[in-house]
Amino acid sequence: MTDCLSPxxxxxxxxxxxxxxFAEGLVERASANRLYLATxxxxxxxxxxxxxxxxxxxxxxxxxxxxxxxLTQALETQARAGRPILVDCLTLWVTNxxxxxxxxxxxxxxxxxxxPTLKGPVVFVSNEVGxxxxxxxxxxxxxxxxxxxLHQLIASLADEVHFVAAGLPLKMKG
Amino acid sequence: MTDCLSPxxxxxxxxxxxxxxFAEGLVERASANRLYLATxxxxxxxxxxxxxxxxxxxxxxxxxxxxxxxLTQALETQARAGRPILVDCLTLWVTNxxxxxxxxxxxxxxxxxxxPTLKGPVVFVSNEVGxxxxxxxxxxxxxxxxxxxLHQLIASLADEVHFVAAGLPLKMKG
Amino acid sequence: MTDCLSPxxxxxxxxxxxxxxFAEGLVERASANRLYLATxxxxxxxxxxxxxxxxxxxxxxxxxxxxxxxLTQALETQARAGRPILVDCLTLWVTNxxxxxxxxxxxxxxxxxxxPTLKGPVVFVSNEVGxxxxxxxxxxxxxxxxxxxLHQLIASLADEVHFVAAGLPLKMKG
Numbered sequence: 001m002t003d004c005l006s007p008x009x010x011x012x013x014x015x016x017x018x019x020x021x022f023a024e025g026l027v028e029r030a031s032a033n034r035l036y037l038a039t040x041x042x043x044x045x046x047x048x049x050x051x052x053x054x055x056x057x058x059x060x061x062x063x064x065x066x067x068x069x070x071l072t073q074a075l076e077t078q079a080r081a082g083r084p085i086l087v088d089c090l091t092l093w094v095t096n097x098x099x100x101x102x103x104x105x106x107x108x109x110x111x112x113x114x115x116p117t118l119k120g121p122v123v124f125v126s127n128e129v130g131x132x133x134x135x136x137x138x139x140x141x142x143x144x145x146x147x148x149x150l151h152q153l154i155a156s157l158a159d160e161v162h163f164v165a166a167g168l169p170l171k172m173k174g
Numbered sequence: 175m176t177d178c179l180s181p182x183x184x185x186x187x188x189x190x191x192x193x194x195x196f197a198e199g200l201v202e203r204a205s206a207n208r209l210y211l212a213t214x215x216x217x218x219x220x221x222x223x224x225x226x227x228x229x230x231x232x233x234x235x236x237x238x239x240x241x242x243x244x245l246t247q248a249l250e251t252q253a254r255a256g257r258p259i260l261v262d263c264l265t266l267w268v269t270n271x272x273x274x275x276x277x278x279x280x281x282x283x284x285x286x287x288x289x290p291t292l293k294g295p296v297v298f299v300s301n302e303v304g305x306x307x308x309x310x311x312x313x314x315x316x317x318x319x320x321x322x323x324l325h326q327l328i329a330s331l332a333d334e335v336h337f338v339a340a341g342l343p344l345k346m347k348g
Numbered sequence: 349m350t351d352c353l354s355p356x357x358x359x360x361x362x363x364x365x366x367x368x369x370f371a372e373g374l375v376e377r378a379s380a381n382r383l384y385l386a387t388x389x390x391x392x393x394x395x396x397x398x399x400x401x402x403x404x405x406x407x408x409x410x411x412x413x414x415x416x417x418x419l420t421q422a423l424e425t426q427a428r429a430g431r432p433i434l435v436d437c438l439t440l441w442v443t444n445x446x447x448x449x450x451x452x453x454x455x456x457x458x459x460x461x462x463x464p465t466l467k468g469p470v471v472f473v474s475n476e477v478g479x480x481x482x483x484x485x486x487x488x489x490x491x492x493x494x495x496x497x498l499h500q501l502i503a504s505l506a507d508e509v510h511f512v513a514a515g516l517p518l519k520m521k522g
Contacts, residue, residue, distance in 0.1 A: 012340060014305070014478030016496020046489075128339060130188030131362070132306020132480020133314045140481045141220075148190020148340075155340035163339060165476060165511055166360060166496075166503035168520040172342040186514060188479070302513060304362030306480020307488045315394075322364020322514075329514035337513055346516040 005030035005084050005121040006159035006174060012128045012151060018167030020088055023125045024058055027084045030121065035078055035085045036064045039071060039092040054088070068096040072110045079118040090126035090154065094146050098139070104146050108153055115157050124154055128163070179204035179258050179295040180333035180348060186302045186325060192341030194262055197299045198232055201258045204295070209252055209259045210238045213245060213267040228262070242270040246284045253292040264300035264328065268320050272313070278320050282327055289331050298328055302337070353378035353432050353469040354507035354522060360476045360499060366515030368436055371473045372406055375432045378469070383426055383433045384412045387419060387440040402436070416444040420458045427466040438474035438502065442494050446487070452494050456501055463505050472502055476511070 005026060013019030027034050036058065042048040055064065067074035071093050078085060087093075097107050115122070130148050135141050155161050160174030179200060187193030201208050210232065216222040229238065241248035245267050252259060261267075271281050289296070304322050309315050329335050334348030353374060361367030375382050384406065390396040403412065415422035419441050426433060435441075445455050463470070478496050483489050503509050508522030 010340065014476065014496065015482070015492050016478055016500070018496075018500045046486075128188065128479050129481050130190055130479075131302050131304075133303050133309050133318060134189070135481050138220075144189050144481060148188065148192075151339075152190070152192045152341035155342055161340060161342055163344075165499075165520065166358065166509060167500040168503055168509055170344070170511075170518070170520060172339065172344060184514065302362065304364055305476050305478075307477050307483050307492060308363070312394075318363050322362065322366075325513075326364070326366045326515035329516055335514060335516055337518075344518070346513065346518060 005123070007118075007121050008115055008154075008158045009121070009123040009160045009162070009174075010151070010154050010158040011123060011125045011162050011164060011169075013164035014128055017164045019125055019127075019164040020054060021057065022162065022164050022167070022169055023086055023088065023123050027086050027123055028061070031082065031084050032061055033083050034062055035083060036062045037071070037074055037078070037085055037087045038064060038066045039068055039087065039089060039096065041066070041068045041092075041096065068093070069100055069102070072107070072114050075111075075118060075122065076114055079120045079122070081119045084121045084123065086123045086125065088125040090124055090150055091129065091147050094143060094150060098143060098146070108150055112153055112157060115154075124158075126151060126154075179297070181292075181295050182289055182328075182332045183295070183297040183334045183336070183348075184325070184328050184332040185297060185299045185336050185338060185343075187338035188302055191338045193299055193301075193338040194228060195231065196336065196338050196341070196343055197260055197262065197297050201260050201297055202235070205256065205258050206235055207257050208236055209257060210236045211245070211248055211252065211259055211261045212238060212240045213242055213261065213263060213270065215240070215242045215266075215270065242267070243274055243276070246281070246288050249285075249292060249296065250288055253294045253296070255293045258295045258297065260297045260299065262299040264298055264324055265303065265321050268317060268324060272317060272320070282324055286327055286331060289328075298332075300325060300328075353471070355466075355469050356463055356502075356506045357469070357471040357508045357510070357522075358499070358502050358506040359471060359473045359510050359512060359517075361512035362476055365512045367473055367475075367512040368402060369405065370510065370512050370515070370517055371434055371436065371471050375434050375471055376409070379430065379432050380409060381431050382410055383431060384410045385419070385422055385426070385433055385435045386412060386414045387416055387435065387437060387444065389414070389416045389440075389444065416441070417448055417450070420455070420462050423459075423466060423470065424462055427468045427470070429467045432469045432471065434471045434473065436473040438472055438498055439477065439495050442491060442498060446491060446494070456498055460501055460505060463502075472506075474499060474502075
């Protein structure tokens with residue numbers, strides 16, 4: 001007997017808010033057969049440590065695929081009825097798209113078109129980054145704008161949206 | 175038939191959280207005759223683009239008045255029974271007051287005295303900016319303090335307060 | 349007749365969100381005999397002003413003890429059945445621990461072990477700092493991580509958790 005997972009879930013939260021652990025719990029209670037779609041790239045020590053610590057916490061029972069840029073194609077290829085996918089996280093995907101100078105509207109539009117066609121449930125994790133002072137840096141402002149637009153888009157397609165702070169979820173939709 | 179609008183509403187949210195669109199929706203459902211009180215000044219390209227995009231989204235049915243500093247007087251002059259006013263946004267008003275070296279206590283006190291006397295409903299939009307790391311810059315810290323104090327003041331006078339993230343409102347009061 | 353205070357409460361919020369005033373209200377309604385455990389140190393003018401303004405607002409009826417680093421010991425020594433303690437705030441404690449190059453796991457673990465053994469109720473106030481852009485500065489990133497981990501830990505031990513914005517509390521637990 002497993003808990004039901006909505007077709008599309010968005011888990012938003014701040015840095016070290018417990019959002020990944022909360023999202024993993026949703027997926028683990030729903031199925032023993034699950035896929036972790038990682039958008040993070042281990043480009044420095046700090047990031048390597050963080051990825052290793054996430055992998056350690058997840059433990060057994062997860063297949064892991066790295067997909068720093070081609071997230072939409074990975075979702076299309078990997079979705080199976082009854083196998084949940086956890087995407088962690090959208091903000092790193094936005095970073096990778098920006099670093100690769102991809103067109104954001106095309107990328108976001110492609111993801112939005114694909115989501116309703118997926119065969120299995122998907123949980124997106126993302127960092128809320130828009131609640132501090134306006135950054136001095138134009139690149140950081142652009143990032144914040146892209147992330148905010150993507151969150152609105154995914155939230156509009158999601159059946160459930162949770163905001164996590166201090167490890168505690170607050171349901172905003174669903 | 176129109177939805178009712180409370181006398182005073184505050185809509186708080188982060189950058190690109192969908193707070194303006196949410197606030198516009200509240201006002202549009204309440205009345206066909208409405209005023210947009212803009213505190214933004216188009217001092218650079220980025221700001222000009224943002225103002226143009228907001229104006230485009232609002233579409234027809236809005237009168238727009240720019241009031242970067244004299245917000246309280248504009249509210250007094252423009253308020254009419256049954257015509258809602260949308261003020262977008264308080265944080266830009268704080269920025270403009272600081273740039274003009276106005277006394278913040280006087281400005282905030284004047285607004286707070288005026289609000290209960292207005293003849294028509296008013297919706298304030300503002301950016302929550304206090305949930306990141308303490309800024310290095312003393313001016314940014316002062317801005318964050320002024321904005322936080324103003325939000326507390328307006329929230330205490332408001333009948334409804336909404337916090338918007340990813341386009342989704344969370345009612346905090348009302 | 350006094351309101352009941354849970355054994356352990358966490359009040360989270362942004363800068364100038366009204367979190368301290370909210371927490372003080374909880375404690376003041378619960379008991380006339382109360383202790384303020386301050387972690388702040390007046391190392392510059394800005395901080396001195398802030399401490400003085402907090403002290404002024406609290407008014408009479410509070411005993412104040414400063415405990416910038418030895419928070420756990422102060423809690424052990426000061427806890428009395430029926431006398432609530434307000435700790436304001438955890439983020440300054442994290443700052444002081446980092447400045448003193450203390451081991452964070454040891455400090456956090458010690459606090460977590462002590463909390464369930466305390467004889468009287470305790471209310472922790474802390475700043476949510478993880479909802480802005482990732483800071484450039486490695487020290488600020490480490491601070492954000494420590495604060496986030498500590499919030500998760502205290503929230504897991506707390507009976508009540510409130511998130512405060514614009515002076516308005518949102519109950520996240522309890």
